[in-house]
Amino acid sequence: MSNTYNISDLAAEFDITTRTIRFYEEKGLLKPERNGNNRIYSPADRVALKLILRGKRLGFTLEESRDIITMYHPGQNNADQLHSLISKIREKRGQLEQQLHDLEVMMLDLESSEEKCLLALAELAPTS
Template sequence: MPSSEQPKTYSISDLAKEFDITTRTIRFYEDKGLLAPERRGQTRIYTPADRTTLKLILRGKRLGLSLEESRDIIGMYSPGQSNEEQLKTLIDRIRGRKETLQQQLHDIEVMMLDLQESEQRCNDALRELGVSGD
């Protein structure tokens, strides 16, 4: 008996469950042109490539990339090629994100010091008035 094995496909609910996201989120990515499943009537049929794209979109989101940045990077992929440009672009985006986060961390540390100093001054002023602020 010849094997006419069909490639694995996924429903929208399969992917939503696997990645712990809502079907609405997946439809949002479709509306943005990031995913384009086949349709059989009203049913969406996702391929393994669609699943991989969704996985990359979600990874980009976790890294703090915008959807546009994720789209650009995913669009650079060429099967069977070195994908050097894609990898270098991703590294640049990662480095930029790290720089932004380092600056935000510094800003938070400075703000925490300012808040601690302000709180201490207020407590000192209350003590001078004979009132406990703690």
């Protein structure tokens, strides 16, 4: 089993484009070695990419993902990283709960407005 990956390997594994991987590299989130024009990604790069994509699904910004990833130190107590991650998760959950509440209020407002419009149309309809 290989301990390194090329850009095509990672793109296929995570079902993303090579352009996406190069974007994360440009942002300093991935730091592959080079062999001429070929990028050689380490297992750490692979894990970082996996965490970036997970962070994206959770609604984290790239900066938030970077902060959490850079806190990780293999073989050490990573309690600070985990506390930070829990804090971010709770923050995102709170934001989503607020958005859900806002959407529920909007739905009620839309229903009320629709009902008023339907009543107004019914009053305008000619009676026979």
